[in-house]
Amino acid sequence: xxxxxxxxxxxxxxxxxxxxxxxxxxxxxxxxxxxxxxxxxxxxxxxxxxxxxxxxxxxxxxxxxxxxxxxxxxxxxxxxxxxxxxxxxxxxxxxxxxxxxxxxxxxxxxxxxxxxxxxxxxxxxxxxxxxxxxxxxxxxxxxxxxxxxxxxxxxxxxxxxxxxxxxxxxxxxxxxxxxxxxxxxxxxxxxxxxxxxxxxxxxxxxxxxxxxxxxxxxxxxxxxxxxxxxxxxxxxxxxxxxxxxxxxxxxxxxxxxxxxxxxxxxxxxxxxxxxxxxxxxxxxxxxxxxxxxxxxxxxxxxxxxxxxxxxxxxxxxxxxxxxxxxxxxxxxxxxxxxxxxxxxxxxxxxxxxxxxxxxxxxxxxxxxxx
Numbered sequence: 550x551x552x553x554x555x556x557x558x559x560x561x562x563x564x565x566x567x568x569x570x571x572x573x574x575x576x577x578x579x580x581x582x583x584x585x586x587x588x589x590x591x592x593x594x595x596x597x598x599x600x601x602x603x604x605x606x607x608x609x610x611x612x613x614x615x616x617x618x619x620x621x622x623x624x625x626x627x628x629x630x631x632x633x634x635x636x637x638x639x640x641x642x643x644x645x646x647x648x649x650x651x652x653x654x655x656x657x658x659x660x661x662x663x664x665x666x667x668x669x670x671x672x673x674x675x676x677x678x679x680x681x682x683x684x685x686x687x688x689x690x691x692x693x694x695x696x697x698x699x700x701x702x703x704x705x706x707x708x709x710x711x712x713x714x715x716x717x718x719x720x721x722x723x724x725x726x727x728x729x730x731x732x733x734x735x736x737x738x739x740x741x742x743x744x745x746x747x748x749x750x751x752x753x754x755x756x757x758x759x760x761x762x763x764x765x766x767x768x769x770x771x772x773x774x775x776x777x778x779x780x781x782x783x784x785x786x787x788x789x790x791x792x793x794x795x796x797x798x799x800x801x802x803x804x805x806x807x808x809x810x811x812x813x814x815x816x817x818x819x820x821x822x823x824x825x826x827x828x829x830x831x832x833x834x835x836x837x838x839x840x841x842x843x844x845x846x847x848x849x850x851x852x853x854x855x856x857x858x859x860x861x862x863x864x865x866x867x868x869x870x871x872x873x874x875x876x877x878x879x880x881x882x883x884x885x886x887x888x889x890x891x892x893x894x895x896x897x898x899x900x901x902x903x904x905x906x907x908x909x910x911x912x913x914x915x916x917x918x919x
Contacts, residue, residue: 632815654736657729662743664692673698718836767796767886768841779833783823794841799888
């Protein structure tokens with residue numbers, strides 16, 4: 550019995566340092582908790598006023614303060630022209646207005662074609678079974694198209710002649726946007742040519758576009774002769790050479806950006822008169838430069854997403870992040886298009902695919918990119 554008691558006593562003594570150490574740990578935890586509580590109290594009494602701090606604290610005062618900062622325009626580097634001031638006011642008011650809420654959001658498919666659509670039957674299969682979730686608009690610039698599908702019949706809009714490389718191409722795009730904007734349920738606007746085909750099923754495309762808060766506009770800086778080499782100083786001061794951009798004309802615009810595009814007259818006029826083929830020894834094509842440059846200039850004075858705003862924070866503070874994205878538009882531009890175009894041949898027009906090019910492996914490679 551004594552041996553037993555001794556062993557128990559020795560075990561207890563041996564365990565004392567461990568238990569003693571374990572008793573010290575809660576002290577540090579208490580200190581840490583007290584520090585955090587003190588920090589939160591100070592933050593509550595003295596609300597944060599910086600954007601980085603606001604990503605941590607999402608109180609009403611913080612949100613209102615940050616919103617005020619976002620909506621306060623930056624001081625321009627130079628005095629704005631009257632046209633620029635008017636443009637900024639119009640764009641700001643459009644972006645301040647909450648987007649039209651639709652119980653049945655639709656995608657507007659805008660077909661820019663010379664005449665009959667060669668892939669109309671394929672598009673009909675793409676649309677089949679999804680009635681009420683899309684709209685179709687056809688701009689035929691040369692001849693009245695012959696339609697075989699119910700989804701395309703009666704969907705032709707008033708069309709004008711389109712000359713490749715000239716502002717008439719942009720006019721046709723704006724004409725399609727204007728018609729599609731008449732339907733308040735149209736929330737995304739996709740520009741397509743007669744050569745375009747869908748690479749994914751309808752549900753994939755619908756979810757990809759309607760669940761995003763950005764517009765897909767190809768936009769990049771090309772310092773070569775086929776990029777900024779096309780720039781004309783007549784566009785000054787509203788469009789500086791450093792802001793001149795290039796991109797594929799095929800876009801997908803969210804509704805707010807479509808409205809902004811229709812409201813613009815200042816930058817459109819610059820490209821109408823000073824971006825055209827054979828002007829001052831340059832070949833400038835408005836459909837490749839107008840929208841990329843317009844949205845680049847529009848974002849040059851926007852608030853940039855600070856580094857601390859990671860995906861994790863966006864997911865944690867979803868409602869606040871959504872409001873934040875809305876406030877910094879038109880910074881919600883993805884600098885790429887949802888349309889695949891192959892320019893590898895380095896010609897005036899993209900590569901045309903022949904029947905022998907369309908293999909299963911080729912299609913798989915394309916869908917992996919989407």
